[in-house]
Amino acid sequence: MTEDAPRNGGQLARVFALLTAAFAAWAAYALATSSMPPLAADRGRIDSAIELNLIVSGVVFLGAHLALVLVLLRRPREARIPRENIRVEMLWTALTAAILVALLVNSEIDARALAGGDEGADAPKPVVVEVVAQQFAWNFRLPGEDGIFGRTDPRLVDQAELNFIGLDKKDPASEDDILLPQGLLILPAGREIKVRLRSLDVIHSFFVASFRVKRDAMPGLQGEFTFTPTTPGSFELACAEHCGLGHYRMRGLIEVVPEAEWAGKVKEATQ
Amino acid sequence: MSGNASSQSFLSRYVFSLDHRVIGLQYLFTAMALALVGGLLALIVRIQIAWPDHDFGLISALLPQGFDEGVMKPEFYAALFTMHGTIMIFFVLSAALIGGFGNYLIPLQVGAKDMAFPRLNALSYWIYAVSSVIMLSSFVVPSGPAASGWTAYPPLSALKGAIPGSNLGQDLWLVAMALFIVSFTLGGLNFLATILALRKPELSMMDLPLFTWSMLFVAILGLLAFPSLTAASVMLLLDRHAGTSFFIPMGLVLSGDPVPGGGGSPILWQHLFWFLGHPEVYILMLPSLGITSDLFTVFTGRRVFGYRSMVIAMALISGMSFLVWGHHMFVSGMSPFLGSAFAVTTTLIAVPSGVKVFNWIATLWNRPLQLTTPMLWALGIFSLFVTGGLSGIWLGQTQIDIQLHDTAFVVGHFHIIMAGAALFGVFAGLHYWFPLFFGRLMSERLGAAHFLLTFVFYYATFFPMHLAGLRGQVRRVYDPYQYEYLKPLQSMNAFITWAAVALALAQILFFINFFWSLKRGAPSGAHPWAAESLEWTEPESLAEGV
Ligand SMILES: [Cu+2]
Numbered sequence: 176m177t178e179d180a181p182r183n184g185g186q187l188a189r190v191f192a193l194l195t196a197a198f199a200a201w202a203a204y205a206l207a208t209s210s211m212p213p214l215a216a217d218r219g220r221i222d223s224a225i226e227l228n229l230i231v232s233g234v235v236f237l238g239a240h241l242a243l244v245l246v247l248l249r250r251p252r253e254a255r256i257p258r259e260n261i262r263v264e265m266l267w268t269a270l271t272a273a274i275l276v277a278l279l280v281n282s283e284i285d286a287r288a289l290a291g292g293d294e295g296a297d298a299p300k301p302v303v304v305e306v307v308a309q310q311f312a313w314n315f316r317l318p319g320e321d322g323i324f325g326r327t328d329p330r331l332v333d334q335a336e337l338n339f340i341g342l343d344k345k346d347p348a349s350e351d352d353i354l355l356p357q358g359l360l361i362l363p364a365g366r367e368i369k370v371r372l373r374s375l376d377v378i379h380s381f382f383v384a385s386f387r388v389k390r391d392a393m394p395g396l397q398g399e400f401t402f403t404p405t406t407p408g409s410f411e412l413a414c415a416e417h418c419g420l421g422h423y424r425m426r427g428l429i430e431v432v433p434e435a436e437w438a439g440k441v442k443e444a445t446q
Numbered sequence: 447m448s449g450n451a452s453s454q455s456f457l458s459r460y461v462f463s464l465d466h467r468v469i470g471l472q473y474l475f476t477a478m479a480l481a482l483v484g485g486l487l488a489l490i491v492r493i494q495i496a497w498p499d500h501d502f503g504l505i506s507a508l509l510p511q512g513f514d515e516g517v518m519k520p521e522f523y524a525a526l527f528t529m530h531g532t533i534m535i536f537f538v539l540s541a542a543l544i545g546g547f548g549n550y551l552i553p554l555q556v557g558a559k560d561m562a563f564p565r566l567n568a569l570s571y572w573i574y575a576v577s578s579v580i581m582l583s584s585f586v587v588p589s590g591p592a593a594s595g596w597t598a599y600p601p602l603s604a605l606k607g608a609i610p611g612s613n614l615g616q617d618l619w620l621v622a623m624a625l626f627i628v629s630f631t632l633g634g635l636n637f638l639a640t641i642l643a644l645r646k647p648e649l650s651m652m653d654l655p656l657f658t659w660s661m662l663f664v665a666i667l668g669l670l671a672f673p674s675l676t677a678a679s680v681m682l683l684l685d686r687h688a689g690t691s692f693f694i695p696m697g698l699v700l701s702g703d704p705v706p707g708g709g710g711s712p713i714l715w716q717h718l719f720w721f722l723g724h725p726e727v728y729i730l731m732l733p734s735l736g737i738t739s740d741l742f743t744v745f746t747g748r749r750v751f752g753y754r755s756m757v758i759a760m761a762l763i764s765g766m767s768f769l770v771w772g773h774h775m776f777v778s779g780m781s782p783f784l785g786s787a788f789a790v791t792t793t794l795i796a797v798p799s800g801v802k803v804f805n806w807i808a809t810l811w812n813r814p815l816q817l818t819t820p821m822l823w824a825l826g827i828f829s830l831f832v833t834g835g836l837s838g839i840w841l842g843q844t845q846i847d848i849q850l851h852d853t854a855f856v857v858g859h860f861h862i863i864m865a866g867a868a869l870f871g872v873f874a875g876l877h878y879w880f881p882l883f884f885g886r887l888m889s890e891r892l893g894a895a896h897f898l899l900t901f902v903f904y905y906a907t908f909f910p911m912h913l914a915g916l917r918g919q920v921r922r923v924y925d926p927y928q929y930e931y932l933k934p935l936q937s938m939n940a941f942i943t944w945a946a947v948a949l950a951l952a953q954i955l956f957f958i959n960f961f962w963s964l965k966r967g968a969p970s971g972a973h974p975w976a977a978e979s980l981e982w983t984e985p986e987s988l989a990e991g992v
Contacts, residue, residue: 180816232836271800282843384918395695
């Protein structure tokens with residue numbers, strides 16, 4: 176049976192090689208021309224990292240598939256390659272490791288920069304926003320002029336009264352808190368935003384594709400992260416973690432407006 | 447074989463057999479049946495993603511509880527992808543590669559008469575069979591099967607009111623998973639004992655086929671990693687029924703009502719789950735890597751290049767697979783330092799993987815290849831391993847993972863590397879060992895056609911998912927087009943679904959080939975391939991034309 180099996184260089188090999196080449200070319204072309212939602216925050220590092228990886232992995236991908244095509248098409252002569260060669264094996268282990276370490280270093284530099292938090296003392300204070308996720312809606316709160324969020328208590332949650340986050344109205348700090356309508360967040364362009372993220376029930380995930388921002392809302396914990404929206408416009412907030420039957424419609428809207436118009440727009444929305 | 451065949455009843459010979467070969471085939475046939483279920487679920491999921499307001503007609507008549515006048519209910523959609531993932535990962539791929547090939551081949555490849563503990567071996571199959579039935583039975587429960595994803599993250603999986611599937615369906619899921627793990631660990635013990643203690647004295651470890659090596663590592667991974675999910679399953683069952691709060695924090699409010707209890711942490715589950723979950727990925731990969739290397743040895747006519755470094759690479763991949771689980775949680779808010787540590791381990795695990803690819807190229811380079819069907823599948827694994835490995839490197843970098851986590855990119859990635867390589871490994875093994883199992887050959891012509899179609903449509907299905915993920919398409923959504931920015935992706939999703947349908951249709955060729963060859967395939971003789979591993983060369987191990 177093995178004697179009359181198809182060989183490399185034969186018809187079956189040519190068909191397989193053609194399909195492999197077609198796939199590899201299509202895949203490389205599709206990825207190279209692929210797009211992401213237009214960037215609208217200060218997180219272009221993520222885009223650059225993806226571009227860098229596209230090039231590095233593109234070369235490896237095409238190289239490996241070219242090797243496969245050549246193996247299939249070439250009518251072989253007797254190989255002179257031995258079955259072991261420690262030198263060569265060490266060489267390509269080192270090469271792989273070097274590329275990976277370089278990517279890793281790049282990723283660490285980016286991760287530190289994206290985590291932020293070490294701006295100079297003269298940088299303006301970030302705008303703090305509390306985001307409270309629940310099945311299947313987003314609640315947004317600004318602390319108001321005092322800069323302090325009023326106390327909340329899960330026992331005070333009253334959906335009929337529209338008190339979704341259980342705000343304690345007896346706490347003086349809560350008086351000037353601004354509760355935006357569910358699912359709508361208004362932010363000033365060009366200001367750093369500090370999000371305090373939590374969840375009332377199950378795990379949700381705060382994902383704005385255009386901002387390159389994603390963070391799980393973990394019940395019982397408060398997450399904190401920052402980003403700076405750069406472009407005015409409206410952007411969709413998606414829930415990225417499966418959170419129940421309404422996961423697919425847990426959509427929010429983030430309106431980014433010029434800083435000068437921000438306070439007015441917020442007032443307008445809360446009336 | 448001992449005993450007189452005619453004096454044994456059908457039941458004791460084929461059903462309650464203690465023979466490792468029969469048990470291996472039992473695993474394979476059970477997994478094959480479950481693959482049909484898992485595949486059908488995937489197709490329904492794909493149709494829903496492409497055309498969310500689709501009227502399912504016939505399918506909705508079959509599963510009435512999941513539909514509302516032909517239109518799928520969102521909770522049913524969640525149950526479908528949950529059950530698809532669970533069934534395929536554990537009950538199909540793990541069971542076929544490890545339960546099926548492992549049981550049949552380990553004793554033969556190490557020159558043992560049977561497994562070290564034949565009774566335990568039969569027991570592990572039967573526990574697996576029972577756990578499969580429990581898992582499937584949740585489809586007839588009124589509140590439907592578990593719907594919290596194959597990862598079953600609490601509180602969604604802990605609170606009965608969080609989603610309909612978090613009722614009886616979730617309990618059945620947890621019990622079935624715990625039993626599956628019991629079965630898997632019993633099997634692992636048996637594998638270890640057999641490879642280490644029953645190996646023919648003159649056979650050194652460094653002469654073993656790489657498939658046997660992969661089984662050794664798989665057994666160790668299973669023994670060390672799987673119990674953490676058994677423990678987690680018991681804890682979650684206690685949270686659900688005994689009033690504990692391992693995974694439920696204080697002060698939750700579900701649909702306006704306070705949740706009693708509290709003090710636990712949902713992230714604890716993620717650590718326990720992924721401590722099993724990531725080694726499980728390698729449990730699915732390693733057998734395919736072993737099979738690929740062994741087939742390259744057979745069909746190039748020379749031993750695989752760098753056998754020794756292949757073993758070392760497998761050992762490193764196995765060892766490191768215990769240290770990478772946190773990369774599933776980069777955006778969970780974990781400490782950035784912890785994130786960095788997991789990024790380092792995740793990226794470095796690609797080094798031994800890269801070594802394997804280079805060694806394979808050196809094995810194939812400038813050699814006359816015999817492009818038999820099993821060899822075609824092995825070459826397909828080579829391609830998938832490269833493609834899926836590279837996208838894995840993307841996801842291992844924390845800054846890129848921020849954007850791509852929980853998107854279709856991840857779905858494309860793991861279907862290519864884990865599911866794809868494992869599935870191709872099953873096909874490679876089935877074609878290669880079919881003569882050993884049944885004394886006949888499968889049709890090479892049909893085999894080649896099935897391979898080429900599967901290769902094309904597998905990539906056509908899963909590669910575009912990377913593009914959808916880059917454009918921000920989140921996973922596990924019942925209707926992506928609720929989002930304005932995802933509306934333009936409908937045509938891409940429709941393309942993927944058509945490719946998935948074609949992929950499914952191509953599998954008909956396999957089933958025709960398999961069952962036709964079982965009855966009518968050309969007799970293979972004792973030595974159909976020029977293979978030198980013991981399962982072919984020891985006369986004792988040859989099939990007796992079952
Ligand atoms: Cu959500």
